[in-house]
Amino acid sequence: MTKNNIIIIGCGAGGGTAAQFARKTDRKASITIFEQTSFPQYSKCGLPYTISGDIPEIMDLIEFSKEWFEKARIDLHLNTTVDHIDSEKNILYVSNENNTKQEYEFETIILATGASPFIPPIKNIQKNGVFPNGVFSLRTINDAQNISKQVKKGKHALVIGAGFIGLEIAECLHKMGMNVTIIEAMQTILPQLLDSDLSNQIQKHLEQYITIKLHHFVKDIQVTNNQVTHVYVEHAETHEKLTLPADLIILATGTRPNIRLAKELKCTIGSSGGIVVNNKSETSQKNVYAVGDCTEFIDFITKKPVPIGLGSIAVRQAIAAGVNAAGGQYELQNGVLQTCTSEFFGLEIASVGPSISQLEELKPIVGKHTGSSRPEYFPGGKSITCKTYIDSSTGSILGARAIGTNAAQRINTYATALLANMNIETFRTLRTAYAPPIAPTLDTVTIAADIAATKWQRKRSG
Numbered sequence: 001m002t003k004n005n006i007i008i009i010g011c012g013a014g015g016g017t018a019a020q021f022a023r024k025t026d027r028k029a030s031i032t033i034f035e036q037t038s039f040p041q042y043s044k045c046g047l048p049y050t051i052s053g054d055i056p057e058i059m060d061l062i063e064f065s066k067e068w069f070e071k072a073r074i075d076l077h078l079n080t081t082v083d084h085i086d087s088e089k090n091i092l093y094v095s096n097e098n099n100t101k102q103e104y105e106f107e108t109i110i111l112a113t114g115a116s117p118f119i120p121p122i123k124n125i126q127k128n129g130v131f132p133n134g135v136f137s138l139r140t141i142n143d144a145q146n147i148s149k150q151v152k153k154g155k156h157a158l159v160i161g162a163g164f165i166g167l168e169i170a171e172c173l174h175k176m177g178m179n180v181t182i183i184e185a186m187q188t189i190l191p192q193l194l195d196s197d198l199s200n201q202i203q204k205h206l207e208q209y210i211t212i213k214l215h216h217f218v219k220d221i222q223v224t225n226n227q228v229t230h231v232y233v234e235h236a237e238t239h240e241k242l243t244l245p246a247d248l249i250i251l252a253t254g255t256r257p258n259i260r261l262a263k264e265l266k267c268t269i270g271s272s273g274g275i276v277v278n279n280k281s282e283t284s285q286k287n288v289y290a291v292g293d294c295t296e297f298i299d300f301i302t303k304k305p306v307p308i309g310l311g312s313i314a315v316r317q318a319i320a321a322g323v324n325a326a327g328g329q330y331e332l333q334n335g336v337l338q339t340c341t342s343e344f345f346g347l348e349i350a351s352v353g354p355s356i357s358q359l360e361e362l363k364p365i366v367g368k369h370t371g372s373s374r375p376e377y378f379p380g381g382k383s384i385t386c387k388t389y390i391d392s393s394t395g396s397i398l399g400a401r402a403i404g405t406n407a408a409q410r411i412n413t414y415a416t417a418l419l420a421n422m423n424i425e426t427f428r429t430l431r432t433a434y435a436p437p438i439a440p441t442l443d444t445v446t447i448a449a450d451i452a453a454t455k456w457q458r459k460r461s462g
C-alpha cells in the first residue's frame with residue numbers, strides 16, 4: 001500500500017489545476033491524481049470548435065501533458081478509476097484498464113470528479129444505457145471525435161437545449177454544412193441567462209442560419225437498424241405534434257454533478273445536488289476538498305447556492321484547494337461571481353451576476369442601452385447592447401448583460417465593479433477611454449449604468 005499526502009480524483013480543469021498549485025505550495029508533498037480516461041488535463045470548452053475545424057487538431061486541447069505532470073513530480077495515473085473510498089480507514093480503492101486493483105492510503109483528498117451529461121426522459125434515447133447511432137452528448141474528447149465522424153454536409157442535425165453549449169454546437173454543425181434545428185423546452189433561448197428582449201434579439205440573429213423551435217419537447221426518437229432517423233416533437237402547451245428528420249442528435253441538456261465518492265466520504269450535498277464547499281474549497285469533512293462541476297457554492301450576490309458549471313470557476317476553486325491542501329492559505333471571495341461569455345454566428349454575448357430568474361426575484365431597477373462601438377460620425381461602428389441590473393433600495397450593482405462587439409470586455413468591467421461592491425453612483429462616472437476609431441466618448445456600459453442610476457434617483461426622490 002502506498003501512503004500519500006494529497007490524492008486528487010479527476011484530472012480535468014479542477015483536478016489538474018489543484019495538483020499544480022499544491023506542488024507550487026509544497027515542493028516536497030506527495031501528489032497523486034487518478035483519472036479514469038486516457039487524457040490528462042484538457043480544455044472541454046474547446047470541444048465544439050474541433051467539430052467545426054476551427055481547432056484543426058483535437059489533441060491540441062491538451063493543456064498539460066502526462067510528461068508535464070511527470071516533470072512536476074505529480075504522479076498521474078490515467079485510465080484509472082477510483083471505485084470506492086473507505087472513509088473510516090482512509091483507504092481508496094482503484095482499478096485500471098486491465099482491471100488491476102490497488103489500494104491507496106490518503107491523508108488529504110481533493111474531489112474533482114466533474115459532472116455527467118443529463119439524459120432527458122425521451123423514449124428510445126438509450127437501450128441498456130447505450131445511445132443508438134447518431135445520438136450524442138458532448139463532454140469528452142471521445143464524444144467530439146465520435147460526433148465528427150457523423151457530421152455530413154446536407155444532413156439534418158438536431159440539438160436539444162438552447163443554452164450556451166447547445167448554441168455553440170449548433171453553430172459548429174451549421175459551419176460543417178448541416179441543416180440544424182434547435183429544440184428548447186423553455187419559451188426563450190438562453191433561458192437561464194437572459195430576459196426575453198435580449199433572448200429575442202439573439203434568436204433573430206441565429207434564425208438567419210438555423211431553425212429554432214421554442215417551447216417544444218422531444219418525446220420520442222425513431223431508430224431504424226440502430227440508427228436514429230427522426231424525432232417526434234410536441235409543443236409544450238398546445239401538444240401539437242411534429243416529426244422532424246434527424247441524422248444526428250446532440251443532447252445539450254445540462255449536467256449532473258458526480259457525487260458518488262463524496263457521499264462515501266459523508267460530505268454534505270447541497271440543495272442544487274453538488275458537494276457543499278466554502279471559500280477555501282473545504283467540504284464538510286476534514287481534509288476533504290472539492291472543486292469544479294461536482295460542487296455547489298453560494299452566489300456572490302444572492303448568497304444562495306448555485307451549481308458550478310464553468311471552467312473559469314473550477315480553476316479558481318482548484319487554486320484554493322491545491323494551496324490549502326498543501327498547507328498554504330488561500331481564500332476565494334465570499335461567493336461565486338458568475339461571469340461568462342460566448343459567441344454565436346459572430347454575435348458576442350456576455351453576462352455577470354446571478355441567473356435571470358434569481359435577478360428578477362430581487363426586483364431590480366434596469367438600465368438598458370443600445371449604442372455603437374464607435375462615435376456616430378465614424379463609419380464602421382458596430383452595435384452593442386448593455387443591460388445593468390441594480391438593487392432598487394441600495395443602488396448596488398447586481399449584474400449585467402452585454403450583446404455585441406467586445407461584450408466580454410464590457411462585462412469584465414461590470415465584474416470588477418461587482419467585486420468592489422461598487423454603487424451605481426460611482427460606476428456611472430466611469431472614465432472610459434475615447435478615440436473615434438476605437439470607442440465613443442460615453443461607452444454603452446456607462447450609458448446603461450446612467451439610465452439605471454437615473455431611474456434609481458427618481459424612485460428615491462418619490
Ligand SMILES: Cc1cc2nc3c(=O)[nH]c(=O)nc-3n(C[C@H](O)[C@H](O)[C@H](O)COP(=O)(O)OP(=O)(O)OC[C@H]3O[C@@H](n4cnc5c(N)ncnc54)[C@H](O)[C@@H]3O)c2cc1C
Nearest residue numbers: 010012013014036044045082113114292293309310311312
Ligand atoms: C462543450 C463544453 C463547452 C464548455 N465551454 C465552457 C466555456 O466556454 N467557459 C467555461 O468557463 N466553461 C465551459 N465549459 C465547462 C467546463 O468545461 C467545466 O466547468 C470544467 O471542465 C469543469 O472542470 P472539472 O475539473 O470540475 O470537471 P471535468 O473537466 O469534467 O473533470 C472531471 C474529471 O474527473 C474524472 N473522474 C470522474 N470520476 C472519476 C473517478 N471515480 N475516478 C477517476 N476519475 C474520475 C473524469 O473522467 C474527468 O476527467 C464547457 C463544457 C463543455 C462540455
